[in-house]
Amino acid sequence: MANQKVKVDIPTTFNLGGVVWTTRKDESIDEDVVGRCSHRESVIEYRSKINRSSDKKLSESSIKNTFNHELIHAILGTMAEWELHDNEKFVQSFANLLTEYELSKK
Numbered sequence: 001m002a003n004q005k006v007k008v009d010i011p012t013t014f015n016l017g018g019v020v021w022t023t024r025k026d027e028s029i030d031e032d033v034v035g036r037c038s039h040r041e042s043v044i045e046y047r048s049k050i051n052r053s054s055d056k057k058l059s060e061s062s063i064k065n066t067f068n069h070e071l072i073h074a075i076l077g078t079m080a081e082w083e084l085h086d087n088e089k090f091v092q093s094f095a096n097l098l099t100e101y102e103l104s105k106k
């Protein structure tokens with residue numbers, strides 16, 4: 001059986017609770033994070049390279065996981081579930097399972 005290349009698609013825009021969110025790839029975000037979620041701007045930013053000074057790309061599944069992580073922050077904030085929103089362990093576990101689901105579904 002041939003290996004299936006993982007191809008993730010990150011949306012450019014989506015709605016949550018009637019609010020239009022946009023996403024953008026930004027290689028210049030802080031070195032210690034790979035993604036960011038701004039409720040004030042309704043924007044999710046993510047990086048596709050390992051760091052600013054590198055041309056090394058993150059794996060597609062890792063970019064998808066980053067996007068899912070930020071999406072879960074966006075959803076929980078929209079639900080005003082701020083305690084869960086700020087629980088990074090919860091958000092990361094949720095993102096890992098969601099990414100596994102998305103990459104394994106047929």
Ligand SMILES: [Zn+2]
Nearest residue numbers: 069073088091
């Ligand atoms: Zn987070």
